[in-house]
Amino acid sequence: MSQDNRTAGEHRVVKVREVGPRDGFQNEPETIATRDKIELINALGDAGFKRIEVASFVRPDVVPQLSDGVQVLRGIDLPADVERMVLIPNSRGLENALQVRGLFEAMTLFVSASQSHNKANINRTVEETMEDVKGMGRRVVAEGVKFCAVIATSFGCPYEGKVPMDGVLDLAEQFAEAGATEIGFGDTTGMANPAYVSRFFRAAAERLPGVELTAHFHNTRGQGLANAYAALEAGCDSFESSFGELGGCPVPAGSTGNISTEDLVSMFHEMGIDTGLDLERVIEAARKAQQVLGRKLTSHSIVAGPVRWASAVAN
Template sequence: MAPEQPTDDDLPATVRIREVGPRDGFQNEPERIATDDKVALIDRLVRTGIDRIELTSFVRPDVIPQLADAEEVLRRIDVPEGVSRSVLVPNERGLDRALPLRERFDEVGVFLSASETHNRKNVNRAVQESLAGIAPVVARAQAEGLHVEAVIATSFGCPYEGDVDPARVREIAGELAAMGVTEIGFGDTTGMANPRQVRRFFADAAAALPGVLLTAHFHNTRGQGLANAVAALEAGCTSFESSFGELGGCPVPKGATGNIATEDLVSMLHEMGVATGIDLRALLDASRAVQGVLGRPLGSHTLVAGPIDWHRDAGAPA
């Protein structure tokens, strides 16, 4: 449990976190992870208090073999009531694969990049071509009663083009909102954002996109992920994405390391008096189990040091 303390007047009292490790985290692992292990992990994660989780992606199996078992994972997981289950679909073909299992998920994610170069390297399309391809996916998913989140990668900078104009990111977001998208995630895909930039970006995006849920997706490539999360929080952002153990990373450019660790984000927010609804110790137990599956330590700082309240309790491990 987080220590009791008042929440600063300028910070939200609660936030929601979508755990993206089972998709964004696992997709970059070089060794194939057994479906049994994926199912066991998901079943454990959704019992930590996490109420939004990205389960898998219906991308072509030859492109990301790690997620070739998407259908089997969805069929076998046991997710309690109240947990929103999300799948990523790259296009209509992906949606066609997913829809026969419609009762096994609640949300669909679509994606594109703000940078033309990154978008072409990632999906071999121009940005406008991606927007045109996303429109029918959004329409069909919403007709099925599914919530749709669109993620704009390289929103804060591109490893190929450098700075990305925030006005261009807002323009893309506006086109997505016009399609009916009600949640837009802004991805710092290779960890190029800084807190001052993030605070200004989310304040401007909130003004430009009324009625749209804005979600922050930070990577910790340069060690600034949590600082950027605080900046987004200060700008009023209440929705975040993160990955247990700091797993993940963009598969396109070299050196793009993982997402901010869910454990570290939860620990920090709780210490700040911001509620997440997540049991940090249960989450740490789940991440330790993943270390056993992968056979290596994960990058989460809290996984190494333990929760701060361990050290407030004289009877707990030091």
């Protein structure tokens, strides 16, 4: 994240990271065939993404939708410059992941900022989780793997309501001290609003110099793009999203999908901001996902397509 000291007409570049193959697929009611996952991930690689969250080392009985993570990692064929990321839920997951160390470049460890959501999600207190993930983070760094962190419910908790900003940033500082080079702030159930997002990312930049800060918004209440714009204007240049607006949060019910990658990229391109992505190929990948799932997905760009002049402006 850079300070917001741009001059008029400056060429702007943002990073858009794709999380659909993990965050999106895990929330689908049916299990997607391994070959379909591989085809979809390869299509995302062809669209120009430089990082894709591919798999999670969770127990297969807990999240059967991701039980084929190793097969997917072995089967995908991505360009050499694409960073493959995996989510690690606990120490056992870390050990399992390190057994196939050559299949990915980055690991994500996570915690919820609120006690209630953390208990509902992984049945542990925030303090218990942080004690575990700080030790795991140091192990990740020692293994030469990129250590990324995610703080869920950073902008509000469905059980507790407002989550204090200072508490979220305290957790972020603990992750940074343990070696995390990037920290994502998740609007896990879509409770953020643009005014608060702007204040949050300005404060985060002051508290976490040298750490890459990533915005991860959900569109549960239709404010996803507005929140992304607010983060952008506050200086954030790293975003996570999910093609087709896939995903959500398993707890509680009603927490619908992530912000749509194709809608986010379309907005940036129309603003003249470079993402390095081929929007038409991103939309094509989302349409393929729609065919695989056999139902209509909720992003706008799947229906409308790209604004034809936007790519020329962005570049």
